[in-house]
Amino acid sequence: MLPGYFGGIIEAGGLPVMLPLASDIKVIEQIVSMCDGFIFTGGQDVEPKLYSERKISACGECSPERDAMEVLLLDYIIELDKPILGICRGIQLINAALGGTLWQDIPSQFSDMVPHCQKPPYDVSIHEVSIEHSSPLYDLLKTDTIPVNSYHHQGIHELSSALLPMAKAADGLIEAVYAPNKKFLWAVQWHPEFLYKKDVNNQNIFKELIRHC
DSSP, X not given: OOHHHHHHHHHTTOOOXXXXXXXXXXXXXXXXXXXXXXXXXXXXXXXXXXXXXXXXTTOOOBOHHHHHHHHHHHHHHHHXXXXXXXXXXXXXXXXXXXXXXXXXXXXXXXXXXXOOBOOSOTTSOOEEEEEOTTSHHHHHHOXXXXXXXXXXSOEESSOOTTOEEEEEETTSOEEEEEOTTSSSEEEESSOHHHHTTTOHHHHHHHHHHHHHO
C-alpha cells in the first residue's frame, strides 16, 4: 500500500484502513459494515477474462484473487450506496466489473499520442485532461482543464452503461468517470495520491470523498 493513499485520506479528515484480501462474502459484508467509504487503488492489470477477452502478450501481471475480491466488494458497496473512489486500476476495475471493456495496452491497441506512462517522479504532471462541464468533477473544481500525472498502460475502451465520463485526455481516452445514479461513485485514471500535497484540485478530490463519507 503506497503511503500517498493514506496521506490523502488523513489530510482530508478521514481515517484510512487497509483491507485484507478476502473472497468470503461474510468477510466482505463485515468489512463493508465497518467502513464509511472505499478507495479502489492502483496495482496490477485487470484480468481480461473479467470483460470477456483473451489476454494479449502486452497485458501485464494480473491478480485474479484481487479481481475476485474487488468485484464482490464493489457489488456489495454499490448495493448499499456507500461512497467509492477509484484510482488508476480502480477506474479500470470498476468499468470492467460494471460491464465495460479495457484497452489491454494503450500504445499498441489505441494511441501513443499522449504519454500515459511516465517515469519517476510521479508528483509531476505530464499531460492535461479536459473536464466535462455537465459533470460533478466540473462542479467541484470549476475549471475546464487540469494537469495530471499518468502511470498506466491500460484504460477504458468501451464505457460501462452505468457510468458517464467526467474528463478525457487529448487522445480521447476517458480519464475520469462517475455513476449518475449513485450518491458518490467517482473514478480517475491519474494518481491524486502523488499530487495532493502540491495540487489543490487533487486535495479536493480526496476531500469530496470524505465529505460524502
